[in-house]
Amino acid sequence: MQAYTGISTINAAIGGLHVGDMLVQLIFFIILLVLLRKYAWGPIMGMMQKREEYIASEIEAAEKSRAEAEKASQEATKQLKQTKQEAQKIIEDAKSAGVKQEQEIIQSARNEADRIKLAAQEEIQNEKEKAIQALQDQVASLSVLIASKVIEKEISAQDQEKLINEYIKEVGEER
Template sequence: MLTNPSFGLLFWQLAIFVILLLLLRALAWKPILAGLREREESIEGALRQADQAKLEMQALKAGNEKLLAEARQERDRILKEASAMSNQLIETAKQKATDEGARLIMQAREAIQNEKQAALAEVKNTAAQLSIDIAERILRRELTDSAAQKQLVTDYLQEVKLN
């Protein structure tokens, strides 16, 4: 019988397959494809934001390097002016120029560090928000069943009693 199936058996198997295929198309494929499309868009958005943050960091770095170069030029100018004066004025001017240059470099480094921390905080906040969104979607999908909801509530209550 299995090697020579009858026409009726083939007909009903084909009919059931077509019905199952139509049900899957209507109920499963469209939501799955929509979810995948949405996830792809969110990932692309996160990548764009990361690229933008990278470009901003490069721009900040270039600006900070310019500040450092200007600070060095200022220090050199002060040193040249001090060399024209007497030995006592030379020593005083050198000390002032060195202190000023160190201060400007320290301020520039602090500014670089502050900007870096701000950019990293923004990237972390974005990643945290994406993680929360993903977790929320997963929980929504997993808790559509009322039995799963009741089990989750029971588990949380047991954890709270233990703590």
């Protein structure tokens, strides 16, 4: 047994290491490693893997969101530019329509003024003709009256002038 104790104790003078104790400690260490691997290392690595996947998916989602935001920004810029062009075209169309309408109104007003002017000239001409006709009628009636008076009596030059003046006064009073 002494040989066994000699083998089981290696270098007892240094600290007295026993092989049996080392084997027991090695077995407990291996059991501890297996238990740690099964109950701690596996779940910890699983959680770390899930965390890594979560972070990777978040980074991917953030990149995707950034790309979508950039695309939306470009589309918004494009739409804004298109809207500005359309608004400018509408403004130009409205200006040209306004100028055209202004010219039409001016032309219409000129045509109406010409029509009114012609109507007034025609009315003036008609009134002038009526006044001439009325004057001719009065002159004719005066001539008839004077002639009838002359026929009734012969008058001297003074009486004739006096008679004419009286008839002119009568015609003036009739008006």
